[in-house]
Amino acid sequence: MTLGMIENWSEDGFKRVSGLGLKAVEFCYNIGNAPAKLMAIEGDVRKWSAATGVKVGSVGRWGTDKIADDGTIIAEELAGSKTMIDFCAAVGCPVFNTGVNYRDALPFADNCAAAINFLSQLVDYGKSKGVRVAVYNCSWNNFVREPAVWKIILGKLPELGIKYDPSHCINSGSGDYVGEITEWGKRIYHFHIKGTINVKGKHVDDPPAGLDSVNWRTVMGCLYAAGYKGMLSIEPHSAIWKGELGDWGVRFTIDYIDKMIYKG
Numbered sequence: 001m002t003l004g005m006i007e008n009w010s011e012d013g014f015k016r017v018s019g020l021g022l023k024a025v026e027f028c029y030n031i032g033n034a035p036a037k038l039m040a041i042e043g044d045v046r047k048w049s050a051a052t053g054v055k056v057g058s059v060g061r062w063g064t065d066k067i068a069d070d071g072t073i074i075a076e077e078l079a080g081s082k083t084m085i086d087f088c089a090a091v092g093c094p095v096f097n098t099g100v101n102y103r104d105a106l107p108f109a110d111n112c113a114a115a116i117n118f119l120s121q122l123v124d125y126g127k128s129k130g131v132r133v134a135v136y137n138c139s140w141n142n143f144v145r146e147p148a149v150w151k152i153i154l155g156k157l158p159e160l161g162i163k164y165d166p167s168h169c170i171n172s173g174s175g176d177y178v179g180e181i182t183e184w185g186k187r188i189y190h191f192h193i194k195g196t197i198n199v200k201g202k203h204v205d206d207p208p209a210g211l212d213s214v215n216w217r218t219v220m221g222c223l224y225a226a227g228y229k230g231m232l233s234i235e236p237h238s239a240i241w242k243g244e245l246g247d248w249g250v251r252f253t254i255d256y257i258d259k260m261i262y263k264g
Contacts, residue, residue, distance in 0.1 A: 005234035014048040024057035031063035035083040057231035060097030089129035097163040099142025134161035134189040161189030167196035185226025194235040206237040208249035210256035
């Protein structure tokens, strides 16, 4: 496993990740950002990566609509997703993460069919470029985020994977993140390290991993059992942990998680 973190797509971002002793960076190029602009800097990204020794471990796109009201694919977003897969291929990134929106006017079965249609095209395109595609388990404009839906969508698409984050399972799912990782671990292509605290059903905060409620030792044990060898991506997420406190929290998480990574 390779420990890294989410950062911006800039030279300073690569230098910060390198300065923390990490070897991988994740880009989240979400709604409101044009994929063509990311592709335009792929040469710079390769240069920054070579200079720092930090690889691009994951690229993701959250929040955009992929499916129109009538269940058809939004052509612009399909093309944009393919452009981002081109970027992944150009910079040596192994995984592209995405989600699929739900249309309330359509039956569940039609939503699943639309998602399969969209994701199958990305999986095939990614395969031609040497890039694997994963669906994130976050609820941000995405319904392909829990086992009941994975059984249908991933059941039809055996080469589609999961970008997994235990906090999403806790905050908006069943809460059984250990069960989900155990059952679906071999389909996990990318993994987020993000802490969270909930008390009596109320969300308190998303502090640094190791200062939260997630049983990270059990999580890591489950990932080893699944044979996971991908990126562990630290995601600073709390509005409380900012500035010097936030920097200390990132370093705390690095030290905490790194002790559980086999270096052999």
